[in-house]
Amino acid sequence: MTIETLAPVAPSRVFAAILLRDLTVARRELPYFLVRTALQPILFVVVFGFLLPKMGMIPHGYSTTMLPGVVALSLTLSAIQSVALPMMQDFGFTKEIEDRLLSPVPIQLVAVEKVVAGVLQGIVAALFVLPVARLIMGPIPGLSFGNAPLLLAVTVLGGAAFSAGGLYLGTGIAPQQIGLMFSVIVAPMIMFGCTYYPWAGLDHVPVMKWLVLINPLVYVSEGMRAALTPGQPHMPIALILVALVLLTALFMWMGLRAFDKRAMS
Amino acid sequence: MNAIETRALRKVYPAPAVKKRRGAPAPPAPPSSGIVAIDSLDLTVADGEFFGVLGPNGAGKTTLIGILTTRVRITAGEAVVAGANVATQPAGVRRRIGVVPQRPNPDRSLSVIENLVFHATYFGIARAEATRRGHELLERLGIADKVNAKVDQLSGGQQQRLMIARALTHDPSVIFLDEPTVGLDPQARLSLWEILRELHRQGKTIVMSTHYMEEADQLCDRLAIIDQGKLLALDTPVALKAQAPGDTVVEVTFDDDASVAADVARAMDGVSKAEARGPLLRVFSKRGGELIPALIDAGEAHGRVVRDIHLSRPSLETLFITLTGRKLT
Numbered sequence: 001m002t003i004e005t006l007a008p009v010a011p012s013r014v015f016a017a018i019l020l021r022d023l024t025v026a027r028r029e030l031p032y033f034l035v036r037t038a039l040q041p042i043l044f045v046v047v048f049g050f051l052l053p054k055m056g057m058i059p060h061g062y063s064t065t066m067l068p069g070v071v072a073l074s075l076t077l078s079a080i081q082s083v084a085l086p087m088m089q090d091f092g093f094t095k096e097i098e099d100r101l102l103s104p105v106p107i108q109l110v111a112v113e114k115v116v117a118g119v120l121q122g123i124v125a126a127l128f129v130l131p132v133a134r135l136i137m138g139p140i141p142g143l144s145f146g147n148a149p150l151l152l153a154v155t156v157l158g159g160a161a162f163s164a165g166g167l168y169l170g171t172g173i174a175p176q177q178i179g180l181m182f183s184v185i186v187a188p189m190i191m192f193g194c195t196y197y198p199w200a201g202l203d204h205v206p207v208m209k210w211l212v213l214i215n216p217l218v219y220v221s222e223g224m225r226a227a228l229t230p231g232q233p234h235m236p237i238a239l240i241l242v243a244l245v246l247l248t249a250l251f252m253w254m255g256l257r258a259f260d261k262r263a264m265s
Numbered sequence: 266m267n268a269i270e271t272r273a274l275r276k277v278y279p280a281p282a283v284k285k286r287r288g289a290p291a292p293p294a295p296p297s298s299g300i301v302a303i304d305s306l307d308l309t310v311a312d313g314e315f316f317g318v319l320g321p322n323g324a325g326k327t328t329l330i331g332i333l334t335t336r337v338r339i340t341a342g343e344a345v346v347a348g349a350n351v352a353t354q355p356a357g358v359r360r361r362i363g364v365v366p367q368r369p370n371p372d373r374s375l376s377v378i379e380n381l382v383f384h385a386t387y388f389g390i391a392r393a394e395a396t397r398r399g400h401e402l403l404e405r406l407g408i409a410d411k412v413n414a415k416v417d418q419l420s421g422g423q424q425q426r427l428m429i430a431r432a433l434t435h436d437p438s439v440i441f442l443d444e445p446t447v448g449l450d451p452q453a454r455l456s457l458w459e460i461l462r463e464l465h466r467q468g469k470t471i472v473m474s475t476h477y478m479e480e481a482d483q484l485c486d487r488l489a490i491i492d493q494g495k496l497l498a499l500d501t502p503v504a505l506k507a508q509a510p511g512d513t514v515v516e517v518t519f520d521d522d523a524s525v526a527a528d529v530a531r532a533m534d535g536v537s538k539a540e541a542r543g544p545l546l547r548v549f550s551k552r553g554g555e556l557i558p559a560l561i562d563a564g565e566a567h568g569r570v571v572r573d574i575h576l577s578r579p580s581l582e583t584l585f586i587t588l589t590g591r592k593l594t
Contacts, residue, residue, distance in 0.1 A: 009360065009389030017386035024383075025374040095370040099380075099431065101336065103387035104360035265278070265337050 014105045022117040037078035037125045041070045049137035063137040068224035069195030074129040076220055079122030079159045080166040083114050087170025091262045111259040118163030142231040154223030157244035167255030171262045193217030200233035219243040268439050268470035269310035274342035276303040276328050302328040304494040315465045317485030318474040325494040326474035330443045334364045347439050363432030365442040369424035371416040378412045381434050388435035402430040422453030442473040478581045492589040509584035513553035514577040517546045517560050519569035529563035
């Protein structure tokens with residue numbers, strides 16, 4: 001009998017194989033993926049970064065405020081969708097994820113892989129939207145890539161927090177409620193996410209200034225502002241990073257719990 | 266060595282179980298106690314054995330296979346598969362088993378060959394070797410012409426073969442099939458049987474659940490008959506058939522309560538047992554079909570009208586009816 005001597009498979013190897021599967025599929029679906037996740041931010045850019053300034057209804061400097069927000073929005077929206085939608089489909093209808101749940105690693109690793117794939121897809125969407133927005137809006141005063149470590153940290157942490165949030169939404173919410181989820185959670189999150197205005201601007205509405213702090217998107221928008229347009233007013237960097245680490249940990253914990261419930265009966 | 270051993274295995278689903286068909290039908294117990302899907306099950310499957318799990322829908326077959334393939338948590342007891350404990354070493358179990366699900370669940374974003382290659386890499390097999398195995402398996406299972414096809418272009422039978430190919434890519438020692446022939450046309454079913462026999466000849470341990478008597482009878486070395494999570498009988502098909510009562514089961518369905526007819530039937534010559542379940546009259550007798558006119562008369566004398574008549578000769582089927590009081594399908 002040879003089975004007694006079967007060496008265990010290295011989890012890192014299995015993880016890489018599952019990630020390669022997701023990236024292969026994502027690469028094939030890239031055009032659809034970009035339309036799904038980048039179209040909305042780009043439309044905002046067209047209206048608020050191009051049309052309204054042309055009409056003179058918005059000052060030209062507004063693009064500096066808006067660009068980091070739009071990048072944050074593309075990153076987070078695509079990270080959340082890249083995980084939530086396939087999870088909902090796989091567990092709800094197709095059961096396609098079963099073959100990965102039968103791989104010889106702890107099933108939590110399959111969930112973690114999804115989150116990592118979600119972060120990578122979020123980065124691709126952000127990298128796509130950034131130059132497109134720049135093209136549409138023209139030169140952006142104060143835009144700088146000087147603080148690369150901070151940019152990287154905000155991108156990875158922001159992507160991870162939302163990707164993990166996608167894991168929770170995709171496994172913890174009934175598929176029938178997906179429409180409700182987008183109108184009740186995602187839409188207000190975008191509007192009150194400090195994407196189209198800086199958090200400091202809410203000084204005029206103090207109640208809102210404190211209320212929006214429950215919105216995870218605020219920290220990604222402000223983080224992008226701190227990294228890309230450091231001349232603009234933004235939250236203290238330490239606060240942003242601590243908040244993003246805590247949110248990632250919280251959503252990951254919630255997501256893994258919900259995933260476990262769906263994967264094992 | 267044994268491929269599978271379970272001791273006092275028990276699975277209770279929380280009371281408002283979403284998947285009702287997996288549990289026992291509406292137990293009269295208080296709702297807080299949950300639904301018992303598997304109840305103190307002791308099973309041993311030898312290495313290289315073709316083992317069948319036979320039972321009607323809701324008997325606990327899918328739950329049992331779910332436990333043995335590490336996808337369902339155990340409530341109590343223990344199960345060891347291919348030398349690894351399903352609760353404490355699930356990754357070790359998964360390394361050694363191949364699973365063919367009840368409904369094909371191929372990766373629809375990938376082509377046929379990619380399904381096999383990626384699956385093999387999830388088990389740490391290098392890509393080149395995975396590709397070689399994938400082509401070989403498609404050849405063996407007779408779907409080599411579909412190598413680059415999209416999964417959606419495959420028929421139900423072909424998808425089922427792809428699932429078997431996938432289950433074999435990492436060369437498991439134990440293969441689980443959960444009702445693999447449900448929904449297949451007779452021809453696809455027969456060719457699947459041939460594939461399973463070939464795997465059995467190669468020395469693989471096979472555990473298959475089914476609710477088709479004939480399938481269990483034809484393929485399996487040993488059969489466990491389970492219902493409501495309990496093991497009712499366990500033996501070779503030949504020995505089980507020998508246990509079947511020598512009676513033919515005659516079932517007459519009336520338009521209304523059959524108990525009056527059952528009373529009459531009990532008094533008939535050669536009837537060993539007669540029972541009424543609502544409008545269904547079930548009579549066990551060596552005389553078999555001869556009784557039918559008398560049974561019809563017995564009902565009609567009380568104003569009943571016959572809706573259906575069914576005759577089962579001594580077989581696994583009648584054994585099953587004797588053991589469980591209900592039919593398999």
